[in-house]
Amino acid sequence: MIQEGQIYTGRVRGIKPFGAFISIRSEEKSKDGLCHISQISTRRLESPSEILKTGQEVFVKVIKVQNDGKISLSMKNIDQSKGVEILETETMESRGQKRRQDADLWELTQMNNAFGAKRIALMGNGGEDPYAEVDEAPEQDSEEEEVEIEVSKSVPSFLKGKNLKLDVDESALTVTKNPEGSMTRVAQYGSKFMSEAKTRKLEKKKEEERNKRLEEKIRMNGDPLNQITRPTENEIKKSAYEEWQRQSKNQSYGIRSNMSIKEQRESLPVYQKRDELLRLVQQNDFLIVVGETGSGKTTQITQYLAEEGYSSKGVIACTQPRRVAATSVAKRVAQEVGCKVGEEVGYTIRFEDCTSNKTIIKYMTDGMLQREALVDPDLMKYSVIMLDEAHERTIATDVLFALLREAVIRRKGGLKLIVTSATLDSQKFSRYFENCPVFHIEGRTFPVKIFYTKEPELDYIQSSIETVIDVHTNNPPGDILVFLTGKEEIDTCCETLVEKMSLLRAEKPHVSELIVLPIYSSLPSEMQSRIFEPTPSGKRKVVLATNIAETSVTIDGIYYVIDPGYVKVNAYDPKLGMDSLIVQPISRAQADQRSGRAGRTGPGICYRLYTKNAYLNEMPANTVPEIQRQNLSYTILMLKAMGIDDVLGFNFMDRPKEQLILTALEELYILDALDENGVLTEFGKRMAFFPMEPLLSKTLIQSIEFKCSDEVITVIAMLSVPDIFYRPKEKRDEADRIKAKFHDYNGDHLTLLNVYNKWSDADNPRLWCQNNFIHEKSMRRAREVRRQLLKIFDNLDKRERQAESSVISCRGNWDLIRKAFVSGFFKNSAKRAATHDPDEGSYRTLVENTPVHIHPSSSLFRKHGVDYVIYHTLVLTNKEYMHCITKIDPKWLLMYAPRFFKTADSSQLSTKKKTEKLQPLFNRNDPKENWRLSKGRR
């Protein structure tokens, strides 16, 4: 018999990313003639493959032999040369030694089926491989048992003494400059017009349902909306085509083709300052460039640097916050240089590396350079890096600020950094970069006349609509751009404008036609591109846009901008782990950016639907940088992976609140990416290989142990793209019905898997998407993410010297997929509220007990018998909604997140429940207690 507490010789049977499988020799067979291989896991900083080799003999201590024959092992404090226990006395241990031991602890994990249990037959002297492996069938879930679960977070030593509890005030978003101002109040209460439109819509729907005859009548007479838009749509298309043909013949190439590329380049404002700019670059390692729009900085500065010879010392890089910007600028510059994209001039974005060894000018996304800094912190292949559009302050740019600042200093003149900024914060930028000079290049835009309202507007939707109609009826030709906060507002405004215009034109036939077009990111791209069609003469176009039209999309021919002064901003609440989409007043910088959109093709006018006083006194100067209002766990993991341990002291230009960093650290600790001392674990290192949120990378790695990585890769690819379900206004119900065909009983993660599988099986994927109301673009993107993930898995296998691929299919055992997600997303778990709860259908999160709701788009919406769930994200919009939800068995929380959950206090349980209760409370920190986790699972 194998004895507890004894040291045995074992043999390493296989090395896993986490640890190893170890088999133990024993004199006697176990009851069923089988001996178990146990899994041993490690938290060392080295990879297990660096410590152990397959076939190697090791000394292990048996901690526990269970009734079913399962064995718990440990290698902690076993002298591997002698096979004896190292006994230490407490007094000898200095604090430092203790710490090192903690970090080196070989942690033991009781093997169970979910973690890839294998049995080996013990054959005696039969001559066959005594270690031949026998796969054990995955255990089916036993019938439901009631378990009460509560959170039992332990605070790691590196976070002890830190204030992890937040004050209520602090957890809420406070970014407004003037919380008492009229704009803030309006933002809080919302538009009366909107809420009225909403109730009107609801009533309308009710009426329609009640009276089918009326519906038929409407159909016979024609829907008022369609009556107006349909004939005009054809007209637009026809005349737009004619217009386009006329323009492409004479005009659109007109100005450009008259000028040679050389002449065009020399006509840019930046050309006048070429020599001065190059002198400053030569004299300084850091340089701030304030380049207004139309100055030519993005396309020219890189070329000047290359002409000046900087390319001989390394690649000249220029970062952009968006993928399209990186590719389109690279194409333009390649044209100017006279090469193909990918030769001397290239670009690198995710999934697309269009560079070669000839490339000397490289445009890339800021996120891409951030990933590159992870591999090479000194960025040795670059001689100059230009952080373009830095005033947008994306998280990647902010991180690069600090990383590049250090890299430039370390490389002592070998690397130059150019940062572009807006006028407003150029001094701040200069101070941060060692008081470097600021270089101004004037832009080339047309003047924009700005009008303010005399009184504060109480309903910005209503006044936007009124202003549009006013401009249309009274002002000379020129298209209108209106900035609204979201899809719902835009749709309602579109409808109202079309209605109002038809009434107006019936009354006053001389009023010209107004073409109303919406644009927001979730609109399919063929609908989006309609805004670029030129306006037929004699008509006017009004584009209702979200802030997508501030930077990402530029529409030619806009002469009027209507700016109500609000945006929807995402503010992450670290305490609740919840994104909040809140309507807020914009910043002054943003207001200026918006008005600038009127002056691109000629002098323009901007109507600001707020007072000048509000602009000056209620609006903050700058938008709060993203790094101060997002979940930072991915960013912090990257920093840790770069060897930056003191993230609290990291030199951010605008430091995020300590709470935001602390909760990110805590999240990483909970996921086992950080150890007790806040040091990156081997597991965390592996997580950093994946370009995604830590919750996702943890799930991905765990899925190997759950033997369902193939499927989990697909689901995570689907989670990493924008919403795949398309819901056009007219065919909403049909779309919903078709979507329901994909629903899985257990929730949205598996629904996504269904969709992906059906899509990849389809003969004609394009047609399939059309028929099933699915965004084809997102699906193709998901396939790209999937491919990338497969590659990363492959690389990890090579790194771990794994012969077999760790991409494993669960072959239909989809419970394993849900279990894998529990092991990553246990933090995002919620429990159905008690049935007597007044708010029926609501849930409460296990971590903070926040009331939350199932989003109506979920396949679990209004489903019964769903008591425990995990969710992908929590977003506060109209309500606190969980998005992408999957039903789970609460026992899984105990099994796969044992450091985080425990069963509820036994005194609260009924006697019946007590007998069924899975586990007594145990000491999570004692490896000897780990065996309890899977006891009772038979």
Add this chain to the structure above:
DNA sequence: CACTCCTTA
């Protein structure tokens, strides 16, 4: 009964 925007080997 429902969605600001963007990115990441």
